[in-house]
Amino acid sequence: MGMIRSLLKxxxxxxxxxxxxxxxxxxxxxxxxxxVLILDRCDLTAACEAACPTGAIQIAKGESGxxxxxxxxxxxxxxxxxxxxxxxxxxxxxxxxxLAIRRREDAIVTHTFGGGA
Amino acid sequence: xxxxxxxxxxxxxxRLTQRPSWARNEVLxxxxxxxxxxxxxxxxxxxxxxxxxxxxxxxxxxxxxxxxYVYSLPAFDEFLRVRADVPPNEPDYPSLTPVTPAAQWYERxxxxxxxxxxxxxxxxxxxxxxxxxxxxxHPLRKGVSAVEAPPLDHRRFDYFEVHGEGxxxxxxxxxxxxxxxPGHFRFSNAGELILHLDxxxxxxxxxxxxxxxxxxxxxxxxxxxxTCAVCxxxxxxxxxxxxxxxxxxxxxxxxxxxxxxxxELERLYNHVGDIGNICAGAGFHLGTSQGAILKERLQRLNxxxxxxxxxxxxxxxxxxxxxxxxxxLTHAGPTLLKFRKDFEAYLDAILSSRSFVSRVTGPxxxxxxxxxxxxxxGVAARASGVATDYRQNHPHLLYGRLGPECxxxxxxxxxxxxxxxxxxxxxxxxxxxxxxxxMPGGTAVDEIPPVPAGxxxxxxxxxPRGANVHWVMADANSRLYRLRIRSASFANWPIVARxxxxxxxxxxxxxxxxxxxxxxxxxx
Numbered sequence: 001m002g003m004i005r006s007l008l009k010x011x012x013x014x015x016x017x018x019x020x021x022x023x024x025x026x027x028x029x030x031x032x033x034x035x036v037l038i039l040d041r042c043d044l045t046a047a048c049e050a051a052c053p054t055g056a057i058q059i060a061k062g063e064s065g066x067x068x069x070x071x072x073x074x075x076x077x078x079x080x081x082x083x084x085x086x087x088x089x090x091x092x093x094x095x096x097x098x099l100a101i102r103r104r105e106d107a108i109v110t111h112t113f114g115g116g117a
Numbered sequence: 118x119x120x121x122x123x124x125x126x127x128x129x130x131x132r133l134t135q136r137p138s139w140a141r142n143e144v145l146x147x148x149x150x151x152x153x154x155x156x157x158x159x160x161x162x163x164x165x166x167x168x169x170x171x172x173x174x175x176x177x178x179x180x181x182x183x184x185x186y187v188y189s190l191p192a193f194d195e196f197l198r199v200r201a202d203v204p205p206n207e208p209d210y211p212s213l214t215p216v217t218p219a220a221q222w223y224e225r226x227x228x229x230x231x232x233x234x235x236x237x238x239x240x241x242x243x244x245x246x247x248x249x250x251x252x253x254x255h256p257l258r259k260g261v262s263a264v265e266a267p268p269l270d271h272r273r274f275d276y277f278e279v280h281g282e283g284x285x286x287x288x289x290x291x292x293x294x295x296x297x298x299p300g301h302f303r304f305s306n307a308g309e310l311i312l313h314l315d316x317x318x319x320x321x322x323x324x325x326x327x328x329x330x331x332x333x334x335x336x337x338x339x340x341x342x343x344t345c346a347v348c349x350x351x352x353x354x355x356x357x358x359x360x361x362x363x364x365x366x367x368x369x370x371x372x373x374x375x376x377x378x379x380x381e382l383e384r385l386y387n388h389v390g391d392i393g394n395i396c397a398g399a400g401f402h403l404g405t406s407q408g409a410i411l412k413e414r415l416q417r418l419n420x421x422x423x424x425x426x427x428x429x430x431x432x433x434x435x436x437x438x439x440x441x442x443x444x445x446l447t448h449a450g451p452t453l454l455k456f457r458k459d460f461e462a463y464l465d466a467i468l469s470s471r472s473f474v475s476r477v478t479g480p481x482x483x484x485x486x487x488x489x490x491x492x493x494x495g496v497a498a499r500a501s502g503v504a505t506d507y508r509q510n511h512p513h514l515l516y517g518r519l520g521p522e523c524x525x526x527x528x529x530x531x532x533x534x535x536x537x538x539x540x541x542x543x544x545x546x547x548x549x550x551x552x553x554x555x556m557p558g559g560t561a562v563d564e565i566p567p568v569p570a571g572x573x574x575x576x577x578x579x580x581p582r583g584a585n586v587h588w589v590m591a592d593a594n595s596r597l598y599r600l601r602i603r604s605a606s607f608a609n610w611p612i613v614a615r616x617x618x619x620x621x622x623x624x625x626x627x628x629x630x631x632x633x634x635x636x637x638x639x640x641x
Contacts, residue, residue, distance in 0.1 A: 002465030006403070009462075016410045028417050032424030053339040079339055079430045084439065093424065 033096045041090035051085035066113045074107035119193040131156040143196045150201040150210040158216040169586045169603035172227030191510035209234040219492035230257040248272040279305035298636035309621045314614045321640040334360045345638035350383040351580030353432035359576025359589040366565035370557035372436030377515040381545045386415035387581035388538040391633040398627035399476040404467040435563035477532035481616045481628030495583020501529035507579040531631040568595045604638035
């Protein structure tokens with residue numbers, strides 16, 4: 001009986017699948033996607049660099065106060081340690097989940113800060 | 118120490134080289150290596166069950182090599198750790214496998230990784246390091262680098278061969294169709310009938326236990342919880358509880374509740390996915406696709422609750438790494454309630470298919486004797502009539518209060534393993550409801566006191582596949598000295614090889630899926 005009821009129910013229900021990539025389901029709220037930097041909050045404290053368990057974040061400080069913040073998403077394990085460590089709350093988890101790239105170097109994102117202001 | 122354990126120790130016919138030392142519910146016994154087998158035989162007869170075995174290189178501490186067999190005393194929630202020194206100039210000890218068959222893989226692993234030779238082991242072939250690894254290379258010895266790759270040998274793999282007229286071998290894997298992990302299965306058959314299965318695993322051996330040595334426990338946790346994706350909560354909880362037990366840390370009420378919640382959520386989506394996979398093994402597509410839909414709903418709940426579909430990165434030392442989203446937690450109750458109704462209908466649908474029920478009845482039979490002798494754990498044991506579940510035997514976290522029933526089936530076949538899972542889904546849902554309804558306030562995030570130098574402890578949890586036991590030791594600087602992960606899959610793989618004997622080759626996928634063991638968990 002269970003089987004027949006189940007089949008009848010399925011006959012009138014919509015498909016559970018969608019036509020990805022033309023159609024998309026948004027990820028759940030609160031998904032821990034790629035960590036991204038909010039530029040105007042970052043003070044280059046390097047707390048994220050110290051917290052990252054895989055060394056995926058690298059910070060270079062220029063002599064005149066500027067510098068760069070770099071993340072290698074190829075090394076990121078999406079643990080969220082950098083987000084927790086940042087005293088300025090300058091790193092947030094985005095909801096990005098489509099992470100395929102064509103070239104290895106595309107996994108590396110660099111933000112450069114002008115110094116001397 | 119319970120009076121029963123004291124009696125066992127008093128009657129043990131083995132002379133101890135030091136007084137037993139107690140900590141928590143563990144007692145450490147030191148004896149001579151030639152007394153190990155006698156102690157093992159006595160303990161097995163006294164109702165002790167082999168939980169794990171650890172090989173140790175203590176030479177940097179001015180000691181010798183050592184082997185330690187850890188026994189669980191399920192009746193009174195205690196553990197016996199029987200250790201014997203093994204001298205470096207003569208690194209051998211009498212094997213326990215002839216008296217405790219379940220010790221077979223542990224001893225082969227210690228031989229590969231530490232060069233500790235079990236004398237009179239009935240199957241002394243390589244296990245973890247395949248034949249292509251160089252002779253004399255034992256990576257868990259302290260002097261060996263964790264990152265330098267040794268030159269490889271090119272020796273032929275050593276297979277167990279069955280000879281006779283009409284007998285043929287069927288090699289399957291290590292690369293399989295579909296997204297599963299690598300394992301090579303060498304069948305020896307007479308016609309359709311499987312006479313013997315040589316399961317060669319450990320293709321995904323990454324040296325997890327080696328690379329965490331020397332790290333702080335916080336750093337090591339990131340690696341440990343990634344040992345396996347589908348058992349990640351159980352690995353994190355087992356590891357953290359071992360460290361917390363060494364440090365003497367007390368968890369907050371909220372941390373205890375939330376860890377239990379995470380463990381049950383992990384069991385839930387695994388069991389539902391596994392039931393769907395059993396349908397796939399039987400070629401029953403309605404069950405497969407509906408199972409996948411239900412599992413997806415649970416993984417989306419995981420994602421909303423913790424930010425991660427596999428629940429990674431939430432458990433931390435001292436409790437959790439961050440509090441779960443309160444909003445998602447209140448949302449979980451209604452989601453699970455609706456899920457329960459749909460799962461009931463799903464189960465009703467697949468069990469009303471007579472051809473499916475007939476397909477899962479019979480194949481992959483594991484007898485009670487085999488399950489006991491090989492120390493099966495989790496679903497594999499409970500489906501063969503063995504009432505073993507660390508949630509009852511060694512109540513951790515909230516399980517003492519929740520008091521889940523130990524769900525046991527007797528038939529020992531694919532269908533019995535399916536039914537244990539189905540019944541455990543309802544039990545998990547009930548526990549989850551209970552936890553969400555009576556969520557204590559307060560924070561789940563806390564720090565732990567420093568870990569005493571040289572301490573060692575066990576951590577354990579009941580993963581979806583059975584008892585997951587972590588053995589952890591700290592060095593003089595309170596960093597990680599040695600970790601031994603005994604996943605449920607490591608304990609159960611030899612049982613899969615036994616379960617397929619006298620079945621037909623086409624039944625192998627079905628039987629294998631009814632265990633649904635991890636490779637990464639086993640290989641580490």
